[in-house]
Amino acid sequence: MKMIKIMIIVTMAMMMGTAKSAMGNIVDQTCKQTPDYTLCLSLLNSDPRSSSADVVGLGLILVDKIKALGTETIGQINVAYKTKPMLKRELDECNLRYKTIVEADVHTAIIAIKGNPKFAESAVVDAGIEASICQGGFPEGQSPLTDSTQKMVKICDVTRAIVRMLL
Amino acid sequence: MASSDALLPISAREEDPLLSDVSRSDRNAETHRSRRPVKGLLAVSFGLLFIAFYVALIATHDGSRRSNDPKLESNETSTSTSRAHLAGVSEKSNGQLLKLSGVRNAVAFAWNNSVLSWQRTAFHFQPEQNWMNDPNGPLFYKGWYHFFYQYNPNAAVWGDIVWGHAVSKDLIHWVHLPIAMVADQWYDANGVWTGSATFLDDGSIVMLYTGSTDKSVQVQNLAYPEDLNDPLLVKWVKYSGNPVLVPPPDILPKDFRDPTTAWKTSAGKWRITIGSKINKTGISLVYDTTDFKTYEKHDTLLHKVPNTGMWECVDFYPVSKTAVNGLDTSVNGPNVKHIVKASMDDTRFDHYAVGTYFDSNGTWIPDDPTIDVGMSASLRYDYGKFYASKTFYDQNKGRRILWSWIGESDSEAADVQKGWSSLQGIPRTVVLDTKTGKNLVQWPVEEIESLRLSSKQFDMEVGPGSVVPVDVDTATQLDIEAEFEIKKEFLDKILGDASVAAEAEEFSCQKSGGSTVRGALGPFGFSVLADKSLSEQTPVYFYVAKGKDSKLKTFFCTDTSRSTFANDVVKPIYGSSVPVLRGEKLTMRILVDHSIVEGFAQGGRTCITSRVYPTKAIYGAAKLFVFNNAIDATVTASFKVWQMNSAFIHPYSEEVVRAISST
Numbered sequence: 012m013k014m015i016k017i018m019i020i021v022t023m024a025m026m027m028g029t030a031k032s033a034m035g036n037i038v039d040q041t042c043k044q045t046p047d048y049t050l051c052l053s054l055l056n057s058d059p060r061s062s063s064a065d066v067v068g069l070g071l072i073l074v075d076k077i078k079a080l081g082t083e084t085i086g087q088i089n090v091a092y093k094t095k096p097m098l099k100r101e102l103d104e105c106n107l108r109y110k111t112i113v114e115a116d117v118h119t120a121i122i123a124i125k126g127n128p129k130f131a132e133s134a135v136v137d138a139g140i141e142a143s144i145c146q147g148g149f150p151e152g153q154s155p156l157t158d159s160t161q162k163m164v165k166i167c168d169v170t171r172a173i174v175r176m177l178l
Numbered sequence: 179m180a181s182s183d184a185l186l187p188i189s190a191r192e193e194d195p196l197l198s199d200v201s202r203s204d205r206n207a208e209t210h211r212s213r214r215p216v217k218g219l220l221a222v223s224f225g226l227l228f229i230a231f232y233v234a235l236i237a238t239h240d241g242s243r244r245s246n247d248p249k250l251e252s253n254e255t256s257t258s259t260s261r262a263h264l265a266g267v268s269e270k271s272n273g274q275l276l277k278l279s280g281v282r283n284a285v286a287f288a289w290n291n292s293v294l295s296w297q298r299t300a301f302h303f304q305p306e307q308n309w310m311n312d313p314n315g316p317l318f319y320k321g322w323y324h325f326f327y328q329y330n331p332n333a334a335v336w337g338d339i340v341w342g343h344a345v346s347k348d349l350i351h352w353v354h355l356p357i358a359m360v361a362d363q364w365y366d367a368n369g370v371w372t373g374s375a376t377f378l379d380d381g382s383i384v385m386l387y388t389g390s391t392d393k394s395v396q397v398q399n400l401a402y403p404e405d406l407n408d409p410l411l412v413k414w415v416k417y418s419g420n421p422v423l424v425p426p427p428d429i430l431p432k433d434f435r436d437p438t439t440a441w442k443t444s445a446g447k448w449r450i451t452i453g454s455k456i457n458k459t460g461i462s463l464v465y466d467t468t469d470f471k472t473y474e475k476h477d478t479l480l481h482k483v484p485n486t487g488m489w490e491c492v493d494f495y496p497v498s499k500t501a502v503n504g505l506d507t508s509v510n511g512p513n514v515k516h517i518v519k520a521s522m523d524d525t526r527f528d529h530y531a532v533g534t535y536f537d538s539n540g541t542w543i544p545d546d547p548t549i550d551v552g553m554s555a556s557l558r559y560d561y562g563k564f565y566a567s568k569t570f571y572d573q574n575k576g577r578r579i580l581w582s583w584i585g586e587s588d589s590e591a592a593d594v595q596k597g598w599s600s601l602q603g604i605p606r607t608v609v610l611d612t613k614t615g616k617n618l619v620q621w622p623v624e625e626i627e628s629l630r631l632s633s634k635q636f637d638m639e640v641g642p643g644s645v646v647p648v649d650v651d652t653a654t655q656l657d658i659e660a661e662f663e664i665k666k667e668f669l670d671k672i673l674g675d676a677s678v679a680a681e682a683e684e685f686s687c688q689k690s691g692g693s694t695v696r697g698a699l700g701p702f703g704f705s706v707l708a709d710k711s712l713s714e715q716t717p718v719y720f721y722v723a724k725g726k727d728s729k730l731k732t733f734f735c736t737d738t739s740r741s742t743f744a745n746d747v748v749k750p751i752y753g754s755s756v757p758v759l760r761g762e763k764l765t766m767r768i769l770v771d772h773s774i775v776e777g778f779a780q781g782g783r784t785c786i787t788s789r790v791y792p793t794k795a796i797y798g799a800a801k802l803f804v805f806n807n808a809i810d811a812t813v814t815a816s817f818k819v820w821q822m823n824s825a826f827i828h829p830y831s832e833e834v835v836r837a838i839s840s841t
Contacts, residue, residue, distance in 0.1 A: 104288055111591040119335045119590075126368055126394045126432065129523055130336040137590045144589065144746045177432075178487060178523045 041069055045172035050165055066176055067124055073170040074120045077138055080166065081113040084159040091155040098153065105145035105156060112138045128177035135174055139167030287744040287793055294596040296796040297773035300655050301629055301825035303352055303602040305342055309334050310600040312491060312566035313581035314341055315375040315385050318574045320409035323349050326358055328372060334593045339369040345410055348625040349605045353838060354830040358414050365399055365421045367392040372491060374568065376440040382406055384470050386450065388435040389421060395431040397421035400470050410839055422471055429454050436491045439570065442508040444537050451480045453489030453520055460486035460520060460552050464540040480518065481542045486552030487524035491566045494518055495578060497610040504578030506571045510537060515610060518542055521566050522552050528567050529556045532616060557617055562736060562752040562787040563587060569608055580606045580620060584774060587789040589746040601774055603787055611783060614757055620782040622769065630657055630820040637816045640702065640806040645712065650819045653802040656770040660817030661763045662720060664699055668811035672698045673728045682725030687735035687753025693717035693807060698724060702806040702813045706770050707741065709795040716741040716790050717805065718777045720764050732758045734779035734786065741790035756784035
C-alpha cells in the first residue's frame with residue numbers, strides 16, 4: 012500500500028512537471044515563430060494567463076494588448092488636443108483610426124480567432140495600417156504619438172504571426 | 179490529463195460479500211490471493227505511466243530543440259514568405275504601408291462622404307449596407323435565381339454571420355429578401371457559415387451548411403425550404419436532428435467546413451466532399467449518404483496536396499471536354515473531366531485543377547501534378563481580389579455559373595465610415611477551354627448585356643509611348659470589348675533581333691514594375707478610372723514578352739499602384755500569363771463599375787478582378803484612355819465601349835415581395 016502511495020505521488024509529480032514544461036514551451040515555441048521574439052515574450056509573460064494558454068489563448072492575450080495600447084493612445088490624443096491644438100486635423104484623423112482599432116478591429120479579431128482566424132488576421136493587419144496612417148498624417152517630427160504608433164505596428168506584426176499559426 | 183482515480187483499475191476486494199458463506203480461513207486465502215494480482219496490476223500500470231510521462235517529457239524537449247535548429251527554422255520561414263511573395267503578397271502588408279508613410283509627401287487622405295459614396299457599385303451584387311463574404315447555396319428554382327450569402331446584419335466588418343438572401347430573374351437585377359437563416363441553434367450559435375444546395379430526384383431542395391457551434395466546433399447541418407410552393411423560398415427550416423456531421427476523429431474541430439453540392443454515384447447514393455487539413459496538407463474528405471441525415475465517411479480522400487494548408491470552400495464539378503454548355507453536378511462519362519477547386523486559407527487565393535474522377539472509390543487525380551490544386555503555380559479562376567468562389571448548375575439555361583466574394587482592399591476605418599464592405603463578382607459561365615484542354619474559360623453571363631446603353635466603336639493605331647483619351651462621356655460604368663494586334667513588322671523585328679533579350683522567363687506582372695516599365699512589345703491596353711492628368715489611373719494591359727526560341731509569351735495585368743492617392747489602401751499589381759494560340763488576336767474585355775474593375779483576356783482564359791478607390795478620378799472626372807508603352811512597336815486597337823446602366827438592385831420591402839411572388 013505504501014508502495015502504491017509513493018508511486019502515485021511520484022507519477023503525479025512527473026505529470027505536473029511534464030505539463031509545466033510543455034506549457035512553458037508553448038510561449039517560447041510560439042514567440043520563436045514571430046518577427047519579434049523578445050517583444051512577444053515580454054508581452055505574453057506579462058500576462059498570467061499565458062502560462063496555461065494554447066495558441067488561441069496567446070493570440071487573445073495579444074489582441075488584449077492591442078486594445079489596451081489603442082485605448083491608451085486615444086487618451087494621448089485627447090491630451091494632445093489641448094497641448095497641440097494646431098494639429099487638430101491630424102488628431103481627428105488619428106482619433107478615427109484608433110477608434111477603428113479599438114472598436115472594429117479588436118472586436119473582429121476576438122471572435123474570429125476562436126472560429127475563423129483569417130478574419131482575425133485581416134483585422135490585426137488593418138490595426139497596424141490604421142496606426143501607420145495616423146502617424147503618417149503628422150508633419151515630420153511633430154507627432155505626439157510616435158512611440159505608441161510604432162509600438163502598435165510591432166505588436167500587430169507579432170500578433171499577425173501568431174494568428175497565422177491558427178490558419 | 180488523466181486523474182489518479184482513473185489509474186486504479188480494480189478496487190482491492192477487502193471483504194467480498196459473496197464470500198461470506200465461505201469459511202474464514204478460505205476467505206482470507208481468497209482475499210489474500212486476490213490482493214496480490216491487484217497489487218501487481220497496479221504496479222505495472224504505474225510503471226507504464228511513469229515511462230509514458232518520461233517519454234512525453236523527452237518528446238517536449240525534443241520539440242523545442244527542433245525549433246531551435248536554425249536550418250529548419252529558416253527553411254520554414256523562407257517557404258512561407260516566398261509563398262506570400264509569389265502569390266502576390268497576402269493583402270494588406272504592414273511592411274508596404276510603413277514604407278509609404280515614411281515618404282513625407284504621402285499625406286493621409288481623409289475620406290469624405292462624397293468620395294466614399296461614389297465607391298458603391300451600380301450593377302454588382304451587394305446588400306444595402308454592412309458586411310458580406312462567401313456566396314452560399316446558389317440555385318435556380320421555379321423561375322428565380324436564388325443567391326444566399328454570408329452577411330453581418332450589424333456592422334461593416336465580419337461577425338454575427340447569418341445567411342442573406344436575394345432573388346433575380348436574370349442574375350443581374352436583384353431583389354433583396356428577408357434573412358434566410360440566423361444563428362438561433364446551439365449548433366450554429368457562433369455562425370451560420372457557408373453551404374451548398376442539392377436538388378433531389380423529386381425536385382425538392384436540401385441545403386447543407388457549416389455551423390460554428392456554441393463551443394466554436396465546426397459541424398455540418400441540414401436545412402430545407404419550409405414551403406416548396408413558394409418560388410421565393412423565403413422561409414427555411416433546420417432539420418431537428420442537426421448536426422448531421424461532426425468533425426471525424428482525425429480532424430481538428432476548426433478544420434471542417436463548407437460542404438459541397440452533392441452528386442449521384444453510380445451506386446445511386448449521394449456524395450459530398452468537405453475541405454479540411456491534416457497538419458499543413460490540404461485535403462478533401464468524402465461522405466456518402468442516401469438521406470442527407472446519416473453519412474458514411476470514406477477512408478480515402480477525394481484528394482490532398484501537401485503544404486497547401488486548410489482548404490476552404492471546396493468545389494467539385496464535371497466539365498465537358500467537347501461542348502460549351504455546363505453539366506449537372508452528377509454527370510460523369512468519357513467526355514467529361516472533373517474540376518477540383520479550393521480556397522486556400524493561407525494565401526486567400528482560389529485555385530483549381532483539371533483532372534479525372536474515379537466514382538468507384540471517390541478519388542480524383544489531376545491531369546498535371548506539377549500544378550496541383552493550391553500549389554503556387556496552379557491555375558486560379560482570377561488573379562486579383564477573388565475568394566470563396568462557388569459554382570452551381572443552372573438547369574434553366576444549361577450553364578455552370580461561378581460566384582465569388584470580392585472583398586475590399588481599403589481600410590476598415592473607411593468601411594465603417596461608408597457603412598458597407600464587399601461585393602460579389604458578376605456571375606460568370608465556366609467551361610473547359612476546348613482549345614487548350616488544360617484550363618477553364620470564364621465569361622460574364624450574357625444577361626449583363628441587357629445593361630448596355632449607348633456604345634461607340636473605335637479603330638486606331640497607337641504608337642509607342644502614347645496615351646490616347648477615349649471620348650466616352652462618363653467612364654465609371656463601362657463595358658469594353660477590345661482587340662489588339664502588334665504590327666507584324668515589329669514582331670518580326672523584335673523576334674529576329676538577337677540583342678533584344680528574352681525576358682519571358684523572368685517577367686511577372688507583380689514583380690516587373692507595373693505599367694510604366696516599357697518593354698519591346700508592351701505594355702499596352704486601357705487606363706480606366708483615370709483623371710484627365712493621369713494622376714490617378716488603373717491600367718489593364720497586355721505585356722508581350724520575347725521568350726526563348728522565338729516564342730512569345732503574353733501576360734495580362736492590372737496595375738492598381740497608382741489607382742489612388744489614398745495610402746490606407748492596398749494597391750497591388752495583379753496578373754498572370756495568358757495562353758494565346760496561333761492565329762489569335764489579343765482580346766480583352768473590361769467591366770468598370772465604380773470601385774471594381776474586372777478584366778478578361780482571350781475570352782476569359784485569364785481573369786483579374788481589382789478593387790480601386792480613386793480620390794480624384796471619380797464621378798465626371800473619371801476618364802478612359804488607351805495606351806501603348808512599348809519602346810518601338812505600334813499596336814492596332816479595335817474596340818467598342820458601352821455605357822452601362824444601373825441594375826437597380828431592390829431593397830427588401832413586403833410590397834415588392836408580394837408583387838413578385840405572383841409573377
